[in-house]
Amino acid sequence: MLFNSYIFIFVFLPVTLVGFYLIGKRGKFRVAISWLIGASLLFYGWWNPAYVSLIIISILFNYAVGVSIIDMKKWRKATFILGIVGNICLLGYYKYANFFVDNFNEITSNNIVLETIILPLAISFFTFQQITYLVDIYQGKTKEYNFLHYCLFITFFPQLIAGPIVHHRQMLPQFSKRITYNVNYNNIAIGLTIFIIGLFKKVVLADGVGLNATLVFSAVESGVVLSFAESWYAAFAYSFQLYFDFSGYSDMAIGLARMFGILLPVNFYSPYKANNIADFWRRWHITLSNIIKDYMFYPINLIMTRIAIVRHYRYLATFLVSIVFPMISVWLIVGLWHGAGWNFVLFGLIHGVYLIVYQLWKDYRKRHGFMLKRMKVVGVVVSRIITFIAVVFSFVMFRSDSFDVAISIYQSMVGLNGISLPIFMADKLNYITDFVGPIVVSYNGMFYNGIVPEPFYALLLLLFMLIIVWFTPNVVELFKKYNPALGISTLSKDTSSLNQLYWKPTIYYAVISAIGLAVLITLIQGESEFLYFQF
Numbered sequence: 001m002l003f004n005s006y007i008f009i010f011v012f013l014p015v016t017l018v019g020f021y022l023i024g025k026r027g028k029f030r031v032a033i034s035w036l037i038g039a040s041l042l043f044y045g046w047w048n049p050a051y052v053s054l055i056i057i058s059i060l061f062n063y064a065v066g067v068s069i070i071d072m073k074k075w076r077k078a079t080f081i082l083g084i085v086g087n088i089c090l091l092g093y094y095k096y097a098n099f100f101v102d103n104f105n106e107i108t109s110n111n112i113v114l115e116t117i118i119l120p121l122a123i124s125f126f127t128f129q130q131i132t133y134l135v136d137i138y139q140g141k142t143k144e145y146n147f148l149h150y151c152l153f154i155t156f157f158p159q160l161i162a163g164p165i166v167h168h169r170q171m172l173p174q175f176s177k178r179i180t181y182n183v184n185y186n187n188i189a190i191g192l193t194i195f196i197i198g199l200f201k202k203v204v205l206a207d208g209v210g211l212n213a214t215l216v217f218s219a220v221e222s223g224v225v226l227s228f229a230e231s232w233y234a235a236f237a238y239s240f241q242l243y244f245d246f247s248g249y250s251d252m253a254i255g256l257a258r259m260f261g262i263l264l265p266v267n268f269y270s271p272y273k274a275n276n277i278a279d280f281w282r283r284w285h286i287t288l289s290n291i292i293k294d295y296m297f298y299p300i301n302l303i304m305t306r307i308a309i310v311r312h313y314r315y316l317a318t319f320l321v322s323i324v325f326p327m328i329s330v331w332l333i334v335g336l337w338h339g340a341g342w343n344f345v346l347f348g349l350i351h352g353v354y355l356i357v358y359q360l361w362k363d364y365r366k367r368h369g370f371m372l373k374r375m376k377v378v379g380v381v382v383s384r385i386i387t388f389i390a391v392v393f394s395f396v397m398f399r400s401d402s403f404d405v406a407i408s409i410y411q412s413m414v415g416l417n418g419i420s421l422p423i424f425m426a427d428k429l430n431y432i433t434d435f436v437g438p439i440v441v442s443y444n445g446m447f448y449n450g451i452v453p454e455p456f457y458a459l460l461l462l463l464f465m466l467i468i469v470w471f472t473p474n475v476v477e478l479f480k481k482y483n484p485a486l487g488i489s490t491l492s493k494d495t496s497s498l499n500q501l502y503w504k505p506t507i508y509y510a511v512i513s514a515i516g517l518a519v520l521i522t523l524i525q526g527e528s529e530f531l532y533f534q535f
Contacts (some may be wrong), residue, residue: 001048003195003252004202004524012043016157017188017259024181032181033148036260040155044121051120055155061086062130063150066137080138084131090438091127094120099340122161124337126154132291133168143216149175152338162249164287164530170263170486180261189505190482191258193513194475200249200516202530203523205340205468209461212452213237213399219451220405227420227448230407231412233458238399240394240465245531246285251475254485265486266476272391272469275383277354280391286487292334300326323359328352338398343406347398352391384470420448454500477504 001008016039023032045052065083069076094117101114133153136142153171154160174180216234220226226234250268257264271283281289301323328349335348393413400406411417447455476484477490481502503509 001043002529003249003256004199004528006521006524008043009521012039013256013259014378015039020260021181021183027184029178030148033152033175035305037148037151037155040152040157040160043157044155044160047121048118054120055126058087058090058126058130058161059151059154062134063147066134066150069134069137070143074137080134083134087127087131087134091123093117094123096336096340125163125165126160128288128291128337129154129165132165132295135295136168143170146172152269156257156262158253158260158262159264162246162253162530163285164250164253164265165291166265166287170265174262182261184261186482186505187261188259189510190479190484190503191255191260192517193503193509194255194258194484195252196255196513196517196520197475197478198248198253198255199520201244201248201251202528203520205465206241206243206248208530209237209465210241210245212458213241215407215453216451217399217401217409218415220408221401224449225417226409226412226451228412228415228418229420230447230449230451231409233447233452233455233462234409235392235413236462237458239395240462240469242395242398242531243469244465247474249532251529254475256485263483263486265490266491268474269476269491270469270474272388273384274387275380276387277351277358277390280387281351281355283491287332292330296330296333299324300329321476324356327356327359329357342403343400345395347394350394350397354394364532473502 001012003009016036019035019039020032024033039053039173041055044055062083063078065086067084068079072079098114098117101112104110105112149172150168152175153166156171159166213234216230216237220234247268253267254264256273267286269283269286271280274280274283281292331348331352332345333348334351335344335346338344338347393410396409396413397406400409452458476488479502480488515530527535
């Protein structure tokens with residue numbers, strides 16, 4: 001079931017919300033939790049009921065392993081390893097079996113046939129969530145025996161399909177509070193408004209620009225060679241589509257949870273405002289980035305830095321062992337986590353290299369005291385633009401269905417297929433310089449393939465989106481007075497010129513929200529899945 005569907009907005013959400021509070025009002029908290037679990041399983045099984053049994057089996061297995069880790073002493077470590085391996089095997093089979101078999105056949109010239117496996121929704125998210133739960137149990141960070149609370153922790157529908165990936169210690173204390181089961185109209189007003197903002201991002205912005213992005217990438221797949229402008233348009237269009245699609249989902253998840261009196265962690269915080277690539281990953285898919293840092297990078301980094309021989313070498317060798325190896329290893333895994341394809345692996349590798357280059361630059365500045373103090377504003381602007389372009393460049397690989405498509409677009413982006421300019425501009429360049437002239441394609445327009453309908457308005461839409469992502473406050477900033485989500489204190493504080501527009505529980509904002517929801521409902525057309533559903 002989709003958040004941006006009539007069945008969800010007019011049937012599922014109101015029935016679930018009213019039922020939850022009516023049951024909670026009578027003091028039957030366990031029944032209220034069971035109601036919410038049942039609704040969440042219905043939400044999950046709406047796409048394919050057969051996979052409800054899969055998530056139930058996963059929950060039962062991991063809860064049993066968690067209880068065993070706490071109760072056992074002799075076999076505690078073995079039980080923990082069994083739990084981790086079990087989760088990896090489940091994820092590996094459903095998400096990567098066909099990928100590995102196909103590549104094995106390619107390398108060995110075998111013809112092993114494996115039945116096509118349909119990827120269950122959210123398997124990457126609920127598997128990672130349960131792995132972190134087992135790690136927390138093993139490290140003594142949590143001790144929870146309530147089975148119903150654990151089931152709701154995994155299945156809670158606002159965050160089930162595409163995150164955030166929540167921690168056990170973040171969610172279960174909230175389920176234990178009696179106040180959660182009492183109607184709070186302030187929570188409903190805040191949650192509904194945030195949901196409407198997210199719905200706008202998805203229905204209007206993401207789906208709007210996504211139509212053109214799909215047209216251009218599909219044209220390349222059919223053999224069309226893009227012009228210079230078309231290739232950059234494709235890269236920017238998909239980058240904005242993914243941004244508003246994921247941002248919209250994250251907002252809707254926060255809003256829906258708040259209606260039930262639950263705070264989810266921030267998962268998206270204006271990542272295109274990032275000043276460097278590390279800052280980008282502190283803002284994009286924040287909960288995944290935290291898991292990468294805490295559960296993968298730091299342990300590998302600690303192991304590598306403890307290798308005694310490293311201490312006898314200079315900075316470069318230490319850097320290679322303690323930074324480069326962990327970074328590349330982790331980001332190859334992260335790339336593969338996003339999808340079973342070499343394009344995702346290379347996407348992860350690209351970002352691993354980005355982060356290594358940033359670390360080298362950071363170390364260089366630290367050793368030489370180069371802090372750009374006199375050019376603070378200029379430095380911030382330049383670094384933000386460089387980071388943004390680097391991310392846009394990487395998303396071409398993320399979106400492309402094959403290497404050939406990605407390479408073709410990259411070639412056009414760097415001008416290897418010529419740079420198309422209007423005739424009057426091309427003629428001037430031809431006699432100004434002998435170097436630039438030969439690569440300029442003289443043409444009466446930069447979008448000469450005719451793929452992008454009404455290119456002038458398409459470019460205006462991209463400019464409008466750029467203004468939004470760079471200069472307007474995000475949901476966390478708009479609702480900062482009302483504590484919209486968990487983890488706000490750890491985020492960087494952006495100063496936006498529009499921050500004075502923060503939300504207030506007034507008639508004015510209620511009318512705007514009502515009108516906005518009514519308009520958005522009329523704009524919902526068909527089934528438009530969120531992009532992160534496929535990851």
